[in-house]
Amino acid sequence: MAQAQQHQPKLSNQALQQQFLQLIEANQGILHKICGLYTATPADHQDLYQEIIIQLWRSFAGFRGDSKFSTWLYRIALNTAISDLRRQKRKIAIVFTEAGPPAIADQAMDTTREDQLRQLHDAIGQLGEIEKAIVMLYLEERSYEEMEEILGVSQNNLRVKMNRIKEKLRKLTKAVEYGAG
Amino acid sequence: MELDSLKEMWKEASDRVMPVPANILSMLQKKSQRPIAKMKRNLWWECVTVIVLYTAAIVYYFVAWHGQYRELGILLFLTGVFCLFYYWRKYRLLSSMECVSCEVKSNMNRQLGMLEKYVRFYFISGTALTPICYFVAGFIVIYKTPGKLTLNPGTSFYVIFIAVGILITVAVYYLNRWYVHKLYGQHVKKLQDIVAQMNDVE
Numbered sequence: 001m002a003q004a005q006q007h008q009p010k011l012s013n014q015a016l017q018q019q020f021l022q023l024i025e026a027n028q029g030i031l032h033k034i035c036g037l038y039t040a041t042p043a044d045h046q047d048l049y050q051e052i053i054i055q056l057w058r059s060f061a062g063f064r065g066d067s068k069f070s071t072w073l074y075r076i077a078l079n080t081a082i083s084d085l086r087r088q089k090r091k092i093a094i095v096f097t098e099a100g101p102p103a104i105a106d107q108a109m110d111t112t113r114e115d116q117l118r119q120l121h122d123a124i125g126q127l128g129e130i131e132k133a134i135v136m137l138y139l140e141e142r143s144y145e146e147m148e149e150i151l152g153v154s155q156n157n158l159r160v161k162m163n164r165i166k167e168k169l170r171k172l173t174k175a176v177e178y179g180a181g
Numbered sequence: 182m183e184l185d186s187l188k189e190m191w192k193e194a195s196d197r198v199m200p201v202p203a204n205i206l207s208m209l210q211k212k213s214q215r216p217i218a219k220m221k222r223n224l225w226w227e228c229v230t231v232i233v234l235y236t237a238a239i240v241y242y243f244v245a246w247h248g249q250y251r252e253l254g255i256l257l258f259l260t261g262v263f264c265l266f267y268y269w270r271k272y273r274l275l276s277s278m279e280c281v282s283c284e285v286k287s288n289m290n291r292q293l294g295m296l297e298k299y300v301r302f303y304f305i306s307g308t309a310l311t312p313i314c315y316f317v318a319g320f321i322v323i324y325k326t327p328g329k330l331t332l333n334p335g336t337s338f339y340v341i342f343i344a345v346g347i348l349i350t351v352a353v354y355y356l357n358r359w360y361v362h363k364l365y366g367q368h369v370k371k372l373q374d375i376v377a378q379m380n381d382v383e
Binding site for chain 2: 017020021024047050051053054055057058059062063072075076078079080082083084113116117120128129130131133135138139140141149150151152153166169
């Protein structure tokens with residue numbers, strides 16, 4: 001078996017491309033989510049998506065299966081997105097007081113789940129680059145062990161950061177709900 | 182709003198089937214537009230330009246004035262060899278600057294360390310080269326030019342020559358410092374912030 005594996009011919013470039021395309025198709029959602037978190041305009045989104053594809057393709061031939069495919073994909077996509085220092089995401093200033101939002105008892109707020117997801121997305125956009133990566137992996141239900149493999153941050157540190165991020169997001173989304181800023 | 186309550190909705194958004202762009206195969210052939218890839222390509226063109234210009238200048242000094250100033254040609258040759266080393270070293274630093282398939286933290290630390298090394302090398306080389314060339318070329322011209330300047334032009338001349346050299350060195354130092362900060366200062370700061378985000382609490 002080992003001998004047969006040793007003599008197994010390398011995949012042709014076309015076969016490699018087909019394999020690569022299948023994997024990209026299966027993970028499109030993740031790639032677009034990462035691009036959405038780290039860019040502000042559709043043009044930047046497309047540029048970042050293209051750059052991630054190029055980096056994934058360049059590293060694909062060297063992927064030996066030492067780590068899970070998802071771990072490998074997240075590492076490359078996040079490394080590409082985080083270290084693309086040209087893009088400065090437009091920051092919307094949200095001002096809120098430490099005392100909390102004012103009481104607006106009679107205001108009927110549209111709290112559909114789509115609005116909540118949009119608010120969450122906007123709030124995540126206010127976080128730092130690493131915080132965005134952590135919260136995205138958390139929402140994707142990656143274990144802390146896998147998050148540690150992707151980010152290189154210890155599990156204890158990730159748990160502490162995650163608690164801080166949750167608190168930050170609570171404040172940011174409350175500020176949006178009550179129209180502060 | 183609780184983050185955990187929105188996990189399911191977030192996941193559903195990624196599970197929606199999205200078509201792969203039709204031009205994805207053409208994307209695989211494209212050049213990377215990342216800063217490091219662009220810097221490598223610019224480095225290549227700079228190197229080619231330097232080789233062409235230096236070759237022309239070296240030939241000129243060996244041929245013109247019946248080769249009287251061929252030592253300037255030799256100086257240019259040595260400077261050219263240093264420039265080749267300079268570009269090779271920059272290329273090596275750029276090539277080892279990132280590892281996209283590594284853990285994010287180790288990649289960011291590597292980028293920051295390499296970029297700081299790159300900036301330091303760029304700054305020191307650029308600052309040292311100008312005064313060295315000024316003094317060496319100046320002495321070659323003084324001792325090789327007959328008639329107007331003799332072997333002993335006088336103390337005051339040397340004082341002025343050295344004073345100008347010092348002024349040039351100081352000016353080049355501050356100009357280089359400003360230029361390097363303009364080119365890379367923001368990137369270094371951004372990487373430092375990212376590394377700090379990963380290191381806090383630990």
